[in-house]
Amino acid sequence: MSLISVNHLTFYYEGSPDYIFEDVSFQVDTDWRLGFIGRNGRGKTTFLKLLMGEYEYRGSIASEESFDYFPFEVKNMEGTVLETVEELYPDYEFWKLCRELTLLHVDADVLYRAFSTLSNGERTKVMLAVLFSRDNQFLLIDEPTNHLDQEGRESVREYLKGKKGFILVSHDRDFLDQCVDHVLVINKTDIEVYKGNFSVWWEQKQRKDAWEQAENERLKRDIKRLESSARVKEQWADDLEARKIGKKAAAEAKRKGITLTGRRPLIGEKSRKMQRRRKNLEHRQERALEEKEGLLKNLETAEDLKLYPLRHHREVLARLSGVQVYYTLPDQSLPAADVCPAARLEGALEPKENRKVLPAVGFEIRNGECVVLRGRNGCGKSSILKAVLQAAQEKNAAGTAEAGEKTDRAQDEQKLCWEGTIETAGGLRISYVPQDTGHLKGSLADYAEGYGLELPLFLALLRKLDFGREQFEKNMEDYSGGQKKKVLIARSLCEQAHLYIWDEPLNFIDVFSRMQIEELLLKYRPAMLLVEHDKAFTDRIGTKIIEMGEKT
Template sequence: MTNIEIKNLTFSYQEKLIFENAQINLDKNWHLGLVGRNGRGKTTLLNLLRGELTSDTMPQINEKFIYFPQEIVDPSRYTNELLTDLISSEQWELERELTLLELDLEVLWRPFSQLSGGEQTKCLLACLFLNSDAFPLIDEPTNHLDRRSRQTVANYLKNKKGYILVSHDRAFLDAVIDHVLAIERRQITLYQGNYSIYEQQKKLKDESELAQNVRLKKDITRLKASARDKSDWSKSREGDIHGNPKLKNSGGIGHDGTITARAARLMKKSKSIERRMNQEVEAKEELLKNIEHLKPLSINFVPDYHRQILAVENFSLAFDDHVLFKPLNFILEEGERLVLDAKNGAGKSSLMKAIEGVFEGQQSGQMTMASQTSISYVRQMFKHTGSLENFAKANALNFEEFLSNLIKLGMERNVFSQRIEDMSQGQQKKVELAKSLTQKAQLYLWDEPLNYLDVFNHEQIIELIQNVKPTMLIIEHDQSFIDQIEARLIGLDQV
């Protein structure tokens, strides 16, 4: 079987319609990128394919699928033992794949729980292609990968057979896919080419629809005026006739009843125009069904009168006398963006914690912060529970402003009643980001803010930072994002 074919797929989840009569036909040799806004159904489609979700309209697919990230029941086990249970290949083949992913084989002899997020990702990716009878479904592989590791994984995937990949990293998608399946607002559309080609084609399509919409609005205005004028005229003539019966027999008209007949014809024509106008309105609504409407984000940045917000001099951190990075020197000025640049596990998040004052290891050197600087922190790893209202109270947030930020980030109102722990990873990340946007702050510490967010959210965040220029220290590996926010890189050198 060389194709995966689905016809007339309809699926609803928690009373929300996800797919309606969707038609999907995919070649298994494609490197397919599955894209779309958070909540549109990307992971749902993957779960339908692998049988984790069911639908009466989902056909039986005679295909074995393997999903990334695989569930790890006991991460305390040694990595080699754990990975061997996930594959059907020989040990040397596993070591070959790990070497291609530029991973030191010593990780095999460490507990899986002690590996960094990037090391765990590479181990699990290696297992995908060591099950030759299974088709890979890869969901968000770039989370927790540094820039070099993303390039390594991209080179690795380019040389593999077909797969379906979900990612929000534009550069990564461009490097590894040759087709795009886009889950849009009302339909699923297949495009040939990488993500940049899809964006170009989608932009041209949207621009064409918007131009048609402008013309259509003008037509509707004209049709309304025409229908109104003809209706008013026919009604007035009918009123004249009923008020003055002599008009029925007026010799100047031609024959009895001519005015009445003409008025009736015009009334009928006005009704026809009105029907046509309503059809045009329906066509307009259908026309713009796949255009995404993004509202600009806002942030409660409070500019500081200090020119220098943070100064770090010969500063380093250690755990149990194990130094994380060489002595560091930098100055963060008001209105500037700095990005910490280092491999996974080099101590970037630990430095963030030290700035916030919650690092539990040893510190050396000097760190000086402007007096009374308020900090807002977006954490890479977080665990929130309870209702949104209680979360807002616990973090001293203006509840209405907090909800407004969630809406702008694309969270649907029906999610507001859910407990945070029951939300998807993307929705929980929006809660964490909306918290930071709502807090008044002079310094923003954002640790991998783009993880789990779609490319539309990326655009919103970039536009916000470009316009407001808040003072920020960021950990992020998306080079396009770093370039667009005009950030300065600060390297952390390992000892």
């Protein structure tokens, strides 16, 4: 057992007027399974990079352990996994690596595959196996659940439950609850360490916030009462002084700050007592103000978001019957039978007659329903979302789902096709949030103009999602992953639509904003078609769960 000691840590990015960390001190044990929590942009990844020695800082970080960072960079994606491991970690031990792969239920044959052929889940598991196979390393695990399906999350969760000695950055509440025994929180003004998992910390925080808010209200009332009493006592003292020496002399003495004593001792004594009482009241008022100032510094306020859903005159907005999705190549010189496998394209192209067909999908989306698609990565969830979007576009040539066309047609070289039927209501307006944020470039103002958004409303929603005003001046390519996702969600919230189609909207988004979005959707109950792997989120807002079939 050893400690990581952080003392008087101060860091800011060159050219930025704001500190990321200012005079921060704390200690953590290297045997802990430590969850790392904080809003987007607070500096979680920056702190991990500081531990790795990538930035210069003031203060000190002391530890006997060495640090390893997940995910590590793979420069040659076409090389095999084993070649990558040998290049990055020449001192690795093969048997230990195989042991960790087995614990993650990954076949050792994966070591001889090109890194580029691995799915997101396989890459996550391989990287974790590599890092945990090394001795005397304290792991810095940065958001391992992004893009992992529910099965992948459960596998990684069970694996991490059997480990110790790591910092885990994650915004998935269920995942954190199962994996960590301590929590490190970046607050507004400091960093705190708590014993317990996410739920234990959250309960303690809610109790502390509630007490501070109640105490703040009590002190406000006390301060108001003390101010009133002080004014009364001051008036009494002035009246007594005036009776002793005359009103004109008293007024002049008060103006000049002179205390007059002498004549009429009895009245003078009363006046002095009143003055002392007034001073005591002022001191009590000052103490109350100091106490009040120490409260609510770390209160995470989340203003209510607003949504502008439309209600379609038809109750059923979309109906899918026996739908199987696949992609055709755009090159017209190729035979029409040349197609890609259904759902996400992860393998080689296959002729249609040989392609693997997914089980047919069928469901309805009604007004006020939130339909959640669940299933393994590659089972066609995102493709079903795009198929519904495309069907609505084709039925309504006016382009009621422009967001989807801008984000998907530009990046998918294949044409999306399906067998079966997708019926959509006429004139259906759809707001679409894609998984990918790579298209976000340039200023927020240009982005808002491109989508016909009211800029003040768009910026107001971003402010409520914890964007600082300084972020408005930056280009979107400089945003964190969570901030980019918030741009997409804020844009969708600005759009009046009958149906909201969101594809993994919460990747990278902090816990506080996730709960804020939950409350919004529970309040307005828009019609939604959703893919999201945060089980706590979907369990609360989902009204219909569709389990997508396996590949066959």
